[in-house]
Amino acid sequence: xxxxxFHQHGKLDQVEYSDVPRPTIGPDEVLLEVKAAxxxxxxxxxxxxxxxxxxxxxxxxxxxxxxxxxxxGGNVTDFAVGDRVAxxxxxxxxxxxxxxxxxxxxxDQFALFGEHLPGFYAEYQAVPARxxxxxxxxxxFEVAAAASLVYVTAWHSLISxxxxxxxxxxxxxxxxxxxxxxxxxxxxxxxxRMIYVVGSSDEKLMQARRLGADVTINRHQEDWGKAVFQATxxxxxxxxxxxxxxATYQISLRSLKRGGRLLTVGNTxxxxxxxxxxxxxxxxxxxxxxxxxxxQDYDKVMGLVFDGRLKPAIDTIYPLSGxxxxxxxxxxxxxxxxxxxxx
Ligand code: ZN
Numbered sequence: 201x202x203x204x205x206f207h208q209h210g211k212l213d214q215v216e217y218s219d220v221p222r223p224t225i226g227p228d229e230v231l232l233e234v235k236a237a238x239x240x241x242x243x244x245x246x247x248x249x250x251x252x253x254x255x256x257x258x259x260x261x262x263x264x265x266x267x268x269x270x271x272x273g274g275n276v277t278d279f280a281v282g283d284r285v286a287x288x289x290x291x292x293x294x295x296x297x298x299x300x301x302x303x304x305x306x307x308d309q310f311a312l313f314g315e316h317l318p319g320f321y322a323e324y325q326a327v328p329a330r331x332x333x334x335x336x337x338x339x340x341f342e343v344a345a346a347a348s349l350v351y352v353t354a355w356h357s358l359i360s361x362x363x364x365x366x367x368x369x370x371x372x373x374x375x376x377x378x379x380x381x382x383x384x385x386x387x388x389x390x391x392x393r394m395i396y397v398v399g400s401s402d403e404k405l406m407q408a409r410r411l412g413a414d415v416t417i418n419r420h421q422e423d424w425g426k427a428v429f430q431a432t433x434x435x436x437x438x439x440x441x442x443x444x445x446x447a448t449y450q451i452s453l454r455s456l457k458r459g460g461r462l463l464t465v466g467n468t469x470x471x472x473x474x475x476x477x478x479x480x481x482x483x484x485x486x487x488x489x490x491x492x493x494x495x496q497d498y499d500k501v502m503g504l505v506f507d508g509r510l511k512p513a514i515d516t517i518y519p520l521s522g523x524x525x526x527x528x529x530x531x532x533x534x535x536x537x538x539x540x541x542x543x
Pocket of ligand 1: 292293294295296297298299300304307308309
């Protein structure tokens with residue numbers, strides 16, 4: 201079958217559209233005929249690799265997939281050949297204390313398709329049946345694929361971990377990126393009073409306003425820390441979402457009102473930096489981290505996608521053979537939504 205793979209770690213020139221064997225399935229798995237797969241910035245880091253990431257090579261990329269069940273394992277009773285399905289992008293053991301208490305994102309064996317496991321930039325992939333969610337007929341495959349990882353991550357951070365409440369003010373640092381745009385939409389749906397968004401281009405900020413942002417600040421045109429301070433009547437906001445890290449953390453902490461929460465699921469500008477600890481205790485701040493999310497959050501947020509209350513922005517749909525082109529576009533940055541591959 202055709203797939204987007206790399207044979208060794210490195211830059212994107214290691215990635216190619218080529219033939220790999222079609223996966224075989226175990227008794228608890230189904231063979232998914234992939235109808236859509238969505239790109240994530242994580243793909244670029246997986247190609248580069250890191251210490252401790254020991255992949256079977258060639259590695260089939262892609263965290264997010266949706267499609268049709270093409271074959272079912274002997275123990276699978278809930279799904280049949282021909283079912284349209286979305287895939288919860290994370291796999292866990294299903295037996296440990298974390299899994300049994302609904303915290304499967306903390307499982308020792310927690311793994312993500314396309315990162316630790318073979319992914320969905322392929323015509324077929326083997327998937328445990330318990331990762332599947334039936335996809336209603338009116339929901340396109342590309343919508344399900346585009347939504348999965350970013351929405352479960354944003355929902356888990358903002359709602360389950362961050363306890364974001366109706367009537368609160370929120371600042372999202374960064375207007376591009378799937379998790380940030382999903383966060384803006386979810387904050388709107390949750391009843392945010394004011395949504396402030398800091399971004400690097402007027403285009404991305406216009407999109408943020410379409411998704412529900414009330415106030416947008418172009419960081420190339422003004423001092424965004426000062427702008428937030430002034431716009432909030434020198435109070436700051438209840439919640440800051442900062443997935444940038446090194447370049448922004450200090451200003452994010454300063455932008456919080458007393459008792460505020462800083463939520464983080466990543467650090468696109470670098471993981472190690474200093475900040476002034478006096479903000480943390482002096483203003484009674486909390487820093488709340490998480491990564492991806494548990495199954496119940498996946499079901500919850502995908503239900504909202506199926507109901508049309510959350511709509512992932514899709515920038516471009518490419519054929520699977522255009523996967524390398526799509527990855528290069530993502531590497532360059534300026535996107536107005538998800539990039540999707542269709543085998
Ligand atoms: Zn477990």
